[in-house]
Amino acid sequence: MLPIPKPPLSPQQRGVMLALIAVGCGGLTAALVKWYGGHYSSMQMLFYRNIVGFFLLIPILAVRGGKTLLKTKQPMGHVWRGVLGTSSLGLSFFCYHRLPLGTAVSVMLTYPIFVALCSKWYLRESMPRQFWLYLLLGFAGVVLISQPTMGGEWWIIMLGLLNALLWAMARMTTRSLTRTDKSVTISFYYLLIGSIGPAILLLIIPGQWQPLQQTDWLGLLTLGGMGAIAQLLLTRALALAPAWRVAPLEYSLLLWAIGFDWMWWNKLPAFASLVGAAMIAVVGVSLLGRRARQTPIPVQSELV
Secondary structure (H helix, E strand, C coil): CCCCCCCCCCHHHHHHHHHHHHHHHHHHHHHHHHHHCCCCCHHHHHHHHHHHHHHHHHHHHHHHCHHHHHCCCCHHHHHHHHHHHHHHHHHHHHHHHHCCHHHHHHHHCCHHHHHHHHHHHCCCCCCCCCHHHHHHHHHHHHHHHHCCCHHHHHHHHHHHHHHHHHHHHHHHHHHHHCCCCCHHHHHHHHHHHHHHHHHHHHHHCCCCCCCCCCCCHHHHHHHHHHHHHHHHHHHHHHHHCCHHHHHHHHHHHHHHHHHHHHHHHCCCCCHHHHHHHHHHHHHHHHHHHHHHHHCCCCCCCCCC
């Protein structure tokens, strides 16, 4: 008998698959940032990440409409989005270098709590009755994660929380920009600002720029390429599948982070850290799922 052909994947299934691949690309980017963190500054790697993404985006921009897509009704919104997003990504790179990847990613993924707080206090959106329980559980998870590394590095955990806050604010700004501009336009201005800002800081801050070693150029090119590919795949995933299905998949980044910690640095998280990460994941998925059902999550999204 001839084998029965498998039915093709539905658009939602393809969207979920693309989202998982995007998260994997993000996990590899985070691991490369940590790997090269001993030789290059977070600022320099941030520049590589954004400039590579910028040049990869130009052909897509040309195909979809060229200069017409550069017109925007919210120029200062793009500047604000660029500053917030670039600052957040720079902090995340610093945390990846100084903390175990699993710890850094877990703290970063508290951002849905800050999105909910911003929505409640600034947009006056309603929150479920259990919101304060979510808040308590989320930050209890951060405390559990922080215990093995607290020592003299508690301030890095605080920077991780600041990163989550900035990223939440960037997402709220993106939500406003999507009302008038396409995702490719938002990506263009974000990567433009995210390339120019670090380039200026590299020029004026001593010691931030290190000459590129011949053996490192391919890895750093991969770092930038994986970040850009993750962004493009996630955008496509959100076009194929509902946001409430795609957004919680970001938490699979925890598995990649723990896996790279084990494979590349022979580190496994303590039991308390695993419990804390699980608490943050449950809270984040709950908040993201609820929010995505209420209002569309902006398609402009970076994993790292």
